[in-house]
Amino acid sequence: MAEESKGQAFLDKFAEVSARIGNQIHLRTLRDAFATVMPLYILAGIAVFVSQVLFPLFLSGDSLSAAQVWGSAVTLGTLNFAAVILAGVLGYCFAVNKHFENAISCVVVGISAFVIMMPQTIVATLGSAVYATNAADKTAATLSYAVDSFSGALGMADGYALSGVDVTGAFATSNTGANGLFGAIIIGLLAATVFIKLSGLEKLKVNLGEGVPPAVADSFNVMIPMLLTLSLFALVAAVLAGFGTDLLTLIATGIAAPLKGIMNAGPWAVIVIYTLANLLFCLGIHQSTISGVLAEPILTMLIIDNMATFAAGQPIPADHYMNMQIVNSFALIGGSGCTFALLLDTFLFSRNKGSKEVAKLSILPGLFNINEPVIYGYPIVFNLPLMIPFVLIPDLLIAATYGLTCAGVIAPCVVQAPWTTPPVISALLATGGDWRAAVWQVIEIAGAMAIYLPFMKVSERAVQKQLELEANAA
Template sequence: MNNIANKIAQWLMPVATKFSNQRHLGAIREGFITVIPLVIVASFFILINNVILDPENGILGHIVDLSKYKEIGDQINNGTLGILSILITFTISYKLAVSYDEDGIIPGVMAVAVFITMLPTVTNIVPIGSDETVKVTGVFSQNQTSATGLLFAILSALLGTEVFLRLKKKRKLRIKLPDTVPPEVGKSFSALIPAFLTLTLFAALVFLTNIVFGFGLQELVTKAIQAPLDLVVQSRFGINIIMFFQNLLWSVGIHGTFVLGPIKDPSLLSAIQENINALQAGQEIPNIVTKPFIDSFAMLGGGGFTIGLIIAIFIASKRSDYREVTKFATVPGLFNINEPLMFGLPVILNPVLAIPLILVPIINLNIAYLATSLGLVSKTVAYIPWTTPPVLSAFLATAGDWRAALLAVLLIVISVIIYLPFVMATNRMAEIEKKVQ
């Protein structure tokens, strides 16, 4: 296995070097690292709310009603993950500007302004107790500002910063004030015309998009990803494609589960509802691929089946930084919350770990699909919280089929075996980097 790890390290080292030296990818990576503390705090409160306080599925929820205290975690979620896209827009822009030896504050603020400028000005809501959709202006949905909007936020940060900085370098666009004016005031005014032109450009782009397509730029980006996936959601081939792109997005720092959730979840939730109805009617269970099926067999530990990575790091990693982060990420990982691990190691933009991150869920998904289609395990007939721990989730989703729990254990073992040579490769790459330094 060491020979395999050495070959992987030798093959991926040039790729890793290019990744680490690429300015924009570095800004994305460092931007995500900056918000790690907020992501970790939010992850723990998600864990508390769903595993302990939830009245239906929580450990204490069955004993005493503590649901009112979930509001604390909800408020923290609003201030962290709920505005993650806004925070990421600023931090990525800041890091990108610094890489150009520029002060990052003004470009960061500008990038946030660009992001907000391009968001839809009208939000559709369905009031409680009503079946009619109402259009509301002057508000932003968390579908736009949370992790769901990360792809658009990253594009806004990179494009907005590049345009602003290029305009800012034009001397003819600078407003010069007397030397008696405080330096900070002078910096702000020197950015006035570039800011005006940048915001005008992106606002005009949104305006033209609305005229040509009938919807905004953010929706255009969503549709560009969504259109090819809508045709294949329910098929075995389709779910493999979705899992590939979902974890590919994860590997470059985009929350693939949230981004593709609006595309795949409606179909997957409908499938589990059909299974539940069939079970109640005493009919044959129709669907293999459902949301609990994906959660129980392809996303143990979170996106990328990272429960296997956690175990592999404890077995084979010689890197103290990996082991320390993994110790901290283990408890959330047991409840399928892997943001601390993804952003802490980091796994994102890590070309070594990206390969198993993409492959492991697909391999395990197909094993579980084959086992279910052959009748070796029962089909999923219960909708369970995504935070249900591995193995237990498979047992509950299949209405207590011990074979499903055993299959989940087998898949974890397979994932560890696949992750191990790549973890060993990170050991080797760390040694190479030390020698170079």
């Protein structure tokens, strides 16, 4: 009894600490913001798949180029602007979680602060030079010349060519897109935090009195805090520019790159996080409390990088093989714990009427990776025999899929498919149409069924034994 009590106390403490981590306001805001913008990434993934995989099957030449403008337009408004959108959404979600009344103003502050911290001069790749035919009229008809034509005129040495120029008044997609997501997270949260703190000071509020429209009154109430917040960020940008750098570059090199490296230095970090997350789910606390705040934001950034790389027609780098789509498509088939395999086992091998009834109700949601009916109805929660494969199987599938990707047996994940996409289809979408990935997913389901089966039998015997004991006691 003493050992059992200690074990329960440990589980309770583990659940309490995990819940506190998941409910930390900045981490919770990060999870909420990514959930809000997820449709954009899914749309971008579908557009990339259609433009780069489907269109080339029946179009070519100018027709293909014209059709791919659709995919490029979607990419421009989603992947290439993802960081700017996220900065605003983070501000809003943080305000909601802080119960700040004027949440929309945090959207303005988040986006503005993020743009303020961007470099004012960028290096742009130059494909051709365009100039007006009338020196006095800059709007006159223009001519375009290849860059190489100007090499001699600029006094460049033989063998050299003009490849890039310093440009002002422009934004680089390396800052506004996937590579700027970490900067958007840090700046968006920091700006909203400072702004809300200043907005709480009564001396900084401008009271216009009664009879003023609420929208006008709200904007004046936060006017001075907004001015002070954005001025502070502009001051930081000016100081960093004096040292020849900017905050986005510092974040990308000092924070983003190491964190991405940890997640993609083999599957081990992801396995550890999802082991803890699924164990937590077995105790009745949703796994997103852990995985949703510790792993998914970084893994999502990696698959967003892959989509942009794939859309540009470039090969996926090996340090991006581990990403969110490996987890969603290949390790959570049927939802957390790969419970679709358990449902199939139940239909084929179970003799327990209660389990079969639950399986009948759960199979359709499970096909779309919704498995709360299984977890709480089968149940898996506090069911020791089923807890073991529930935690173990996703770890094995993450490691195996990553290994096969590294070995070139299946293609890397390049599309963020909707998490509700059924098996086989999700594998095809995620890998850009690789049929081998779909075959591998079928093998995964069969393997998971083989692992679940003995534990399911043990669970059913335990349930039967418990019923017998209750009957004898009565």
